Amino acid sequence: MNRKVLWIFFFASLVLTLSLKAVQLGWLTPHPPLELDGQPALLFFNKSRGCECEMLVYGNANDQLEIWDSLVHVIHIDLDRRPDLAQHYDIIRAPSLVLLNAAGQVVWRQDEGVSDEVPLDLEQVEVQVEALEVGTHNE
Numbered sequence: 001m002n003r004k005v006l007w008i009f010f011f012a013s014l015v016l017t018l019s020l021k022a023v024q025l026g027w028l029t030p031h032p033p034l035e036l037d038g039q040p041a042l043l044f045f046n047k048s049r050g051c052e053c054e055m056l057v058y059g060n061a062n063d064q065l066e067i068w069d070s071l072v073h074v075i076h077i078d079l080d081r082r083p084d085l086a087q088h089y090d091i092i093r094a095p096s097l098v099l100l101n102a103a104g105q106v107v108w109r110q111d112e113g114v115s116d117e118v119p120l121d122l123e124q125v126e127v128q129v130e131a132l133e134v135g136t137h138n139e
Helices: 003-026 052-067 085-090 121-138
Strands: 041-046 073-078 097-102 106-110
Touching: 041 052, 041 085, 097 121, 106 121
Parallel strands: 041 073
Antiparallel strands: 041 097, 097 106
């Protein structure tokens, strides 16, 4: 009888843990599509959880974007909460950047970090955004 009670307790604990994780990570809530409004957008994929060294890099990436004078609409995406977008845009690490044109097509991506202190290549983003603007004016 004791084993049966232990198994019931184990499975109940497992179900409770998975339920709390599902609610916390939004597994059960519908994910709205990205609102691009026919404008180019920079998708910034980052995470809100990780080991101490990862959190340092994630924080540095956030800091870079906060002081950057953006030429394009930036959409922040937490990979812990939106794994559907990570799969859709083939994101395997954070932080990552994906530049979309006005039609929502990927025109550039940064998958590799520049360094732990300066993980985002925002100069290259500016070059790519300017190229997008030149391309739209020439059409």
